[in-house]
Structure formats: structure tokens, C-alpha cells
Amino acid sequence: MKFAKLTASTLAIASVASVAAARDNVQVAGSSTVLPYASIVAEAFGENFDFPTPVVESGGSSAGLKRFCQGVGTEHTDIANASRAIRESEIAACAENGVTDIIEVRIGYDGIVFASQLNGPAYTAFTQADLFNALAPKVMVDGALVDNPHTKWSDFNADLPAEDILAFIPGTKHGTREVFEEKVIAVGCEETGAMAAMIAGGMSEDDAEDACLAVMSDGRAVDIDGDYTETLASIDANANGIGVFGLAFYENNTDKLKVATMAGVAPSTETISTGEYPVSRPLYFYVKKAHIGVIPGLKEYAEFFVSDEIAGPDGPLAAYGLVSDPELAATQQMIADEQVMGEGM
């Protein structure tokens, strides 16, 4: 055992020494939603520049930002990908470790779609109210707030098929869940008047808002903690199920899935960029300004990411399913000026 300890510690010392030496590639970690886009950019970056291909890892927005905020120095990551904006608490955690100058880059928008088996029941048009009526624990029936009595879609909307309610939604660790709750369930809550009824019933406004985000956990809404492939497998096995997917994932699997409109709008890069399709969210990455000039290629990578030929409407990211940001020019300027968060915002 002594030998084992000795070996382990020698190896540890040897490797720490070599890691401390300068690093010549950009290191990126974070959201699995941003990962495909980041890896497309990293690949093209490696092809077009003399810098080595950046290293991209996934792990989730929160995990990526946590690693990002661990400190300044070559052993820490340079960029964090996130499918949501950085939180105040994370900025504070960053500052505690000396990471103060952060450049926030919005790369575009990601659409969230509702899809079901291609040959399954005709789930072709939903509204936020439909999903709220199907999945919320308390809904409005005949003007009164009651425990959700619905078991079939047709119970509350005669246009929907008479099938048992079954929805595969992203688990709570996903950034997508937040969007689903805020842009679908909460909106449905307001539309059906359930929120007003809750406030009238004596709840404070904040409590009512929180209560509006709740989703039933009696088996009709199944949390998927894995990837969209897992949701797809669940949809494959359940003809009456609907699933929540990213637009890019759906567009790659049109041979198995059919998509539903939301509030009458079909999801596509066009309807999302104009804001007609309601369920979308911005995607970001965060750059550590202290590393610019230390890590070769970092600024070039950031500039390349948001350049017109990559992130523009005809670029490879849009082809993969990213909805390009109409304010891309401003973002490009921001990176050129190395403008950090809090400055001029």
C-alpha cells in the first residue's frame, strides 16, 4: 500500500507541475443545450485559425458557471456556456474568487417545441392554457378553482383528441424546465384566470406566482432528467404522450416526430426570431476578461462565435437550429470593445 501511495503522490506532483505550465487552448464548459453550437464553432475555429481547437465540455449551465467562477488562472476554464442568464448569486460567487470582469455574450435563441409520435393522436395545436389545464394541480372549472379533474385532453378542449394526458417534460435540473414553467404553465395560469382566483382566495401575489409554476406529479407529467434522446424513446413507447424538445432536436428527427403549434404559431427559426412563437429562450456564453491576452485565441474564438458567417441567419448555427439574434452587430461590437457586464448596460 505504501508503494501505491507513493506512486499516486509522485504522479500527482508531476502532473500538477505540468498543468501549471501555460495552456495554449481555450477551455469551455457548461450547458448541454449550448454544447452542439459551441462544438460546431470550435471545430470551424480550429480549421480556420492557427490556434488549437478549443476544448468544449458539457455538464449543465450551473456546473459550467461554477467551474468558471472558481478563479482566475490557466487551470480554470475561460468560457462558461449557459442556457440562461447568469444569476446574481453566481456573480457574487465569482467576485469572491476574484473573477470580476465577465463579458456576457448572447449568441441567439433556442426554441422549445411540443412534439408527439408521427402517427400518434392528432396533437397538432396547443395553447398555454391547454397545457396548464392538463398538468397543473389546481385549475379553473366553471369559474371555480378546483383540484385538477381532467384525465383526457378532450375534457377541457373539445378540439384535442380524447386521449389520456401524458407529458414528458424536462427534469428540474434542466434549464429548459424553467422556460417551460415560466413561458407555458405560468402563462396558462394567467390566461385561464387561475392566478386571479388564487389571489382572490387570499394568496399573496408572489405566492400565487409560485403556485402557478407547479406541475402535477401523479404520473401524467413525467420528468426526464436525461437528454432529448430519452424523451424521444419515451414518446416512441407511448403513442398518447407529448414531449418537450429543443427545436434543433426536432428538426433532426422529423421522421419520427410531429410538432404542435403553440397558440396557433408553428415553431420555426423565423417565427421564433420575430417573437411570434412564444416559447423560446436566449442562449449565452460568458468570457473571463482576465484571460484575454493570456490564453491565445480566446478573444478570436469569442469574435468568431458571433461573426455573421457563423451565428448569422445563413451560418452553420442557424442551419443546426439556433435562432440568430437580430442584435448580433451590437454583440460583435461589445466583444471587440471587451465590454464587461455592468458597463453601459
Add this chain to the structure above:
Amino acid sequence: MTDASMDNAAEGARRTISLYADDDLTRKRNAAEKRFQAYGIAAIAAGLFFLIVLLVSIVGSGVGAFQQTFITVPVYLDEAKLDKNGNRDVEDIKKVSTFGYNPLIEQAVFDKVTENGIATPLAKRGDMKALLSASAAAQVRDTVIANPDLIGQTVEFRILASSRVDGYLKGRVKREDVERDKNIDAEHLDLVDAFVASGVIQKQFNVDFILGADASESRPEQAGIGVAMLGSFFMMIVVLLLSLPIGVAASIYLEEFAPQNRWTDMIEVNISNLAAVPSIVFGILGLAVFIQFAHLPQSAPLVGGLVLTLMTLPTIIISTRASLKAVPPSIRDAALGVGASKMQAVFHHVLPLAMPGILTGTIIGLAQALGETAPLLLIGMVGYIATNYPGGIAEGFLSPNSAMPAQIYEWAKRADPAYYERAWGGIIILLVFLLTMNIIAIILRRRFERRW
């Protein structure tokens, strides 16, 4: 007493039994034996059936990954586009990004349409984009940068077709499905049919799948398992270098030198228990000890190797002890009898005779470690995109990499169905490795094993 009375009672009945005809009891016993044999055969048949189903489905789904669709076209490398100054300076040429090369390649494919007189409603150069892999431009650009004198000439390139075209030729993309697919249209498929007929598009063996690096999600046609294979290779070196000496030394001490007392009994029990510990536990241990405490780099094959060493050690110790035990004591006694020290007896006589068994155990332990994914999840080797070949031996151990099973998992969860095929292809490669290692183990055992 009872025996005697039973004999008397049975005697009367037994006398009437014929030796030629079976009585009820015998028939029952024979039938029971037949039934038992039938159960055994049924169990083996079920096992074989599932093995065959498994192999057929793996090979059926994965064999497509070894073939890839290529487009062979002569590309005119336009000087006006690629080298505006005309001085063939590499620095100037590098300023033209891959986006500058795309139009040239699309034009080349479009020229092929005209040349072959194919009637198609796709009348624009840009319509050819759907047929081509995004990697094509990089391929042409790299060739030009390596060889600037080619500018101005027409050079024949074998470029990858897009994954949709590849899928169409392999039967994965069907005509009825492309209506809703925004990446490719039915007209493109008509054009592909015509190109296949004229030999411009061909399916060929794809070496890059075995040796190449992973690619981003927009170009599955380019992805290969080669870098992950190197990651696995470096991990296995760490496992071999650490677990073989440690494991053998531990087992020799326990088997030959250690006194029999409560302590050694406890150690033995714990080693057997360790062999049954789920591998994810070793992953957590690795995360806590090697990454969080010792600050070894995340996702590095070195850390993966250390974690898998912990996992493999019990297997090696158990098999080494078994093969040391199998060496007859007479050999030790004879060595000691002619005056050898205990250490000489062990190293000169016992260990060489036990070697085949030790090697077999080690190889099987390595094969197990090669296919392990769970501990790698926690040390960051899953989810890493293995696009860079390591620069040297040191980098091979220390720079982030993936491993074969982790790469397969990564492919299986990507959006494009073309990656699904690659995941199955990766499984075939992994199985080939495991099979080879097991065959080597069997050969070693057969050749060198001695029976007493």
C-alpha cells in the same frame, strides 16, 4: 427393524416386476431425467438465441458506420478567390476562411450536374450545399495551404457527402420522410440517384471512422472513434503499469509470506468484497481523491487509469492468488530442500509456473476496465468532445480525452440519427477489442498452463 419389515412388504410386489418392462417408478425417474435435460437444453438455446439476436442487431445497426458516402469531383481552385495577390504566400492564403471555399466546391458539384446532363429543378449552385458535408471546405483548404501551387489548377477531391445523403444510400433517410426535413428535399434525392448511376457518388470503406476524431453535431459523417481509442489506450497503460506490479506483489505476500491471523483474514475478506463493489463507487472515490484533493487534471486519461486501477486490483489479486495456490507445494518444498531461500523459491519456481494464470487474470481485468463507463462519468471523461489528437506521450496522459465506451454513450445521445449508427459501429469496435483480449488470454492459458 423398519428396514426388515419394509423389505418383507416390498418383496411381494417386486417379484412380479419384469426386467424388460419399466415399472411406474422407473418411468417416472427416467422422465424426470429427460425433463431436466430438456430444461438444460432450453436454457442453453435461450442463451444462444439472445446472443444471436444481440450480435445480429449490433452488426446490423452498426456495420453501416464502416461505410461512408463520398463525392468525387474535380474542384477548380480559383486564383481570384483564394490568392488575390497571386504571390502564393501561405499567410495570405490562410486569410481565406473555409466559407470562401464553399462556393468553389458547390460550383464543382454543380458542374457535374451539367456535365452529366442530369435534368433537375435545382438550378442554383447554392442548392448543392445540402449534398455536401461541412467538412469538405476544410479538407480543400488544408490541401491548398499545404500545397499552395495547386491554386489555379483543377484538382480532383474525394469529399464527404452530407449525413442525409449518406443516410439515403444506407436506407436510413426515406423519401416519405424528407418532406418535413428542412435539410434536404426530394429533388436532392433524385439528384443523388442520378449521381450514383454516373459514379460521382459512391459508398466506400471509411478508415476515418476507426482512426478519426470526433466531430460536432452538425457533421456526423466526419466523426470517428480514433481519439477516444487513444484515450482508452493511455488509460489501459496506466492500469497495466500500476495494477500488475501492485496486485502481484500483494498476492505473493498474502499467499506465501503473510502469517495466518485475524488481520490477514480480514484483508482477504475485504479484497473479495472490493471485487464486488459497484464501479461507480470507485468513480466517486477518484473524484474526491485524485481531482478534488490531489488536483489532477479533470478528464485526463491518467485519472481514468488510476480509478480503473482501483477497480481492477481486486480482480488481479484474486486470480493471482488462485494461480499461486495451484502450484503444488512439492515444488516449494523441493526448492527449499536444496537450500533456496523462501524468496528464491517464490521468484525462481513458483511465480514462473503461476505466470500464465496471472496474465490471464490481468488481461481479463483489463478487458473489464476497457468497457467500463460508470466511473468515467464522474471524472469528466464522458461529455467531453474528443476532437484533438494528443500532442505527445505526456499529453496523452494529461490532456483531456474521452474513452471508447464514453464516446459511444456520447454519440448515442446526440440529436442526428446518423450518430446512432455510429454508436453501434463504436460498439462493434469495442467488442472486437474485448474479443481479441479474451482470445489472447485463452491462448496464453492453453500454451503455457501446466497441469500436475
